[in-house]
Amino acid sequence: MKKKVVDLLDLPPDVVLDLPRVTLIGSIQLYxxxxxxxxxxxxxxxxxxxxxxxxxxxxxxxxxxxxxNDDIYIEGTIKxxxxxxxxx
Amino acid sequence: MKVKFLGVLGTAEIKVTGRFPExxxxxxxxxxxxxxxxxxxxxxxxxxxxxxHLGKLEGVQAKSGYAMEELRRSGLLVFVGxxxxxxxxLAGFFGFWLVLYYLSGMIWRIDIQGLENIAKEEIEExxxxxxxxxxxxxxxxxxxxxxxxxxxxxxxxxxVALERTGTRISIRIVEKDYDPLQFGxxxxxxxxxxxxxxxxxxxxxxxxxxxxxxxxxxxxLISGYRExxxxxxxxxxxxxxxxxxxxxxAALQEVETEFTGNEKLVQILRLGGVNIxxxxxxxxxxxxxxxxxxxxxxxxSNTPISLVRHLYREVNMTTHSYSAEEADDLARERxxxxxxxxxxxxxxxxxxKFENISLDAIYRYKVTLTIETKIGKERLKIEGEEIxx
Numbered sequence: 434m435k436k437k438v439v440d441l442l443d444l445p446p447d448v449v450l451d452l453p454r455v456t457l458i459g460s461i462q463l464y465x466x467x468x469x470x471x472x473x474x475x476x477x478x479x480x481x482x483x484x485x486x487x488x489x490x491x492x493x494x495x496x497x498x499x500x501x502n503d504d505i506y507i508e509g510t511i512k513x514x515x516x517x518x519x520x521x
Numbered sequence: 522m523k524v525k526f527l528g529v530l531g532t533a534e535i536k537v538t539g540r541f542p543e544x545x546x547x548x549x550x551x552x553x554x555x556x557x558x559x560x561x562x563x564x565x566x567x568x569x570x571x572x573x574h575l576g577k578l579e580g581v582q583a584k585s586g587y588a589m590e591e592l593r594r595s596g597l598l599v600f601v602g603x604x605x606x607x608x609x610x611l612a613g614f615f616g617f618w619l620v621l622y623y624l625s626g627m628i629w630r631i632d633i634q635g636l637e638n639i640a641k642e643e644i645e646e647x648x649x650x651x652x653x654x655x656x657x658x659x660x661x662x663x664x665x666x667x668x669x670x671x672x673x674x675x676x677x678x679x680x681v682a683l684e685r686t687g688t689r690i691s692i693r694i695v696e697k698d699y700d701p702l703q704f705g706x707x708x709x710x711x712x713x714x715x716x717x718x719x720x721x722x723x724x725x726x727x728x729x730x731x732x733x734x735x736x737x738x739x740x741x742l743i744s745g746y747r748e749x750x751x752x753x754x755x756x757x758x759x760x761x762x763x764x765x766x767x768x769x770x771a772a773l774q775e776v777e778t779e780f781t782g783n784e785k786l787v788q789i790l791r792l793g794g795v796n797i798x799x800x801x802x803x804x805x806x807x808x809x810x811x812x813x814x815x816x817x818x819x820x821x822s823n824t825p826i827s828l829v830r831h832l833y834r835e836v837n838m839t840t841h842s843y844s845a846e847e848a849d850d851l852a853r854e855r856x857x858x859x860x861x862x863x864x865x866x867x868x869x870x871x872x873x874k875f876e877n878i879s880l881d882a883i884y885r886y887k888v889t890l891t892i893e894t895k896i897g898k899e900r901l902k903i904e905g906e907e908i909x910x
Contacts, residue, residue, distance in 0.1 A: 470550065474543035476561055499557040500550050500568075506557075 453483040457514065462498075463490060463507040471497070471505070479507055489515045527555075531572035531596025539587040542566035548581045572598055628657050629688035637696050639675060644692065647674055653683075653690055707745030708754040710897040712736045714864065716761030719893055726755030736761065742897055759897040762871070767860025770885045771851035775841045778810070783835040791815075793825045804833040852884035860890045868894035 446452050456464040465481055465488060472487060473480035479495050481488045495509035537545050542561065546568075549556060554577050559568040570578060572594060582589040604611055631653060633641050648654075651667045664683040671681045671694075680695040710726070718732045726743040730736055743755035785804040790797040811833055818826040843851060853875055861868070872891035879885045 470547040471543040474546065474559075474561060474566075496561060497546070497556075497559040497568075499555070500546050500559065501555050502550055502553050 451484050460511045463511055466504045468505050481505060486516055527571040527573055529597055531594060531598040532569050533572050533575055533594045534569050534592040536565055536567045536590045536592055537587050538565040545585055545587050548585055549578060552577045552581055554578055572596060625688060626658050628655055628690050632689060632691045635694040706902045707747060707752040708899050709741045709745050709902050710743040710755045710757060711900045712738055712740045712742055713896045713898040714738055714763045716763035716896055718761050720760040723757040725753060745902055758895060760893055761896045763892050763894060765860040765863045765890045765892055767856045767888045769852045769855025769859055770883050771848040772883045773843055773848050777839045777841060778836045781835045781837055785833045787831040789829040791827045791829050806833055806835040808836045808838050809833045810836055848884045852886045856886040856888040860888050864892055864894050868892045
């Protein structure tokens with residue numbers, strides 16, 4: 434229902450539907466807004482909880498540049514990003 | 522903006538030890554605590570946060586059971602805290618500025634410029650009681666009043682201005698122009714050079730010499746005098762034959778130096794025997810002339826502190842070669858110019874006599890010019906000089 438209203442009124446879905454907004458800069462920086470927390474923090478894998486799932490970031494020397502209430506900044510060598518359940 | 526403000530106030534580096542550090546991060550993030558520069562270790566997590574968030578972070582630590590350690594603090598609050606603990610330093614800092622502020626409101630130096638006939642000491646003596654003396658506070662000064670008093674006290678002052686520049690007071694004075702009539706003496710025409718009078722025309726005054734007479738420099742030629750109605754100033758023209766000597770020399774090879782206009786100023790602080798350059802000392806000129814000026818602290822040459830200024834002026838050096846005949850002519854010409862320069866432009870050369878005084882490889886000449894020129898010069902009559910009839 435909400436999605437239909439968003440489509441109909443051409444509203445930003447990340448705001449209305451509380452969806453994550455992900456910005457990737459090359460393969461070295463990743464910026465995630467509207468997250469729901471960190472579910473795994475390792476040097477080669479970081480899992481971020483988002484609405485209805487998890488965002489999995491894989492790579493090398495990954496670290497959290499900033500952790501704020503609404504957004505997270507990840508730095509390192511990013512090799513893959515996927516949206517699925519995070520296996521520890 | 523808020524983040525920047527919090528950052529300026531202060532940041533802290535925190536180490537959290539325990540398994541699954543992401544759990545701690547989530548709990549802290551949920552409390553609105555900002556964290557950055559996280560470094561993940563084997564069993565610990567190091568991150569930075571704002572000092573103002575430390576209270577909330579302690580609450581998170583108490584709930585989570587993680588061990589937390591504060592590694593480092595930095596920022597304005599930390600600096601203020603450190604300073605606050607050093608009360609003497611704080612008092613010294615503010616005391617220094619207070620003393621500086623107080624001293625900057627005082628006269629440190631008095632400059633008196635433009636005096637010609639009035640003695641500097643006279644001015645100092647007069648303005649001292651009016652407050653223009655060292656270590657007087659500026660707010661107690663009425664500079665307009667001092668100016669008015671100077672006009673009243675010294676009638677020979679045409680214009681005076683007092684000006685404050687920092688801790689210095691400048692008294693700029695212009696004295697009234699010299700007016701001979703004010704002194705009540707007439708003007709004489711006197712001889713400017715020694716010579717024999719050749720021609721004379723008197724327009725006003727009493728002639729004291731006549732053509733054919735020999736006069737010495739300073740002799741009165743036409744005298745001014747005083748009448749019942751006022752003064753009669755001498756006026757007229759007196760020509761005389763005068764003899765002028767000059768010297769000139771020339772070598773077969775001469776080096777001419779000419780300034781190129783390129784200059785480099787090097788300032789050196791001299792403390793006792795130690796020279797500390799305040800600017801780069803290399804001037805980069807192959808040929809140069811150096812002018813040195815020294816300014817001593819408070820103008821006292823006995824003080825060991827001075828500022829030395831070296832002005833390097835680049836010169837071009839050109840070598841001129843002359844034949845024996847050319848060098849001889851050049852020496853004669855130079856001698857003639859030297860002699861001629863001693864009299865005015867309108868002098869007529871009647872006779873030129875050269876004397877060769879060369880002793881070595883340099884051509885040297887002494888010249889005696891016989892010149893007819895005007896020799897009269899106006900001068901205020903000196904008291905006691907009487908007209909000799």
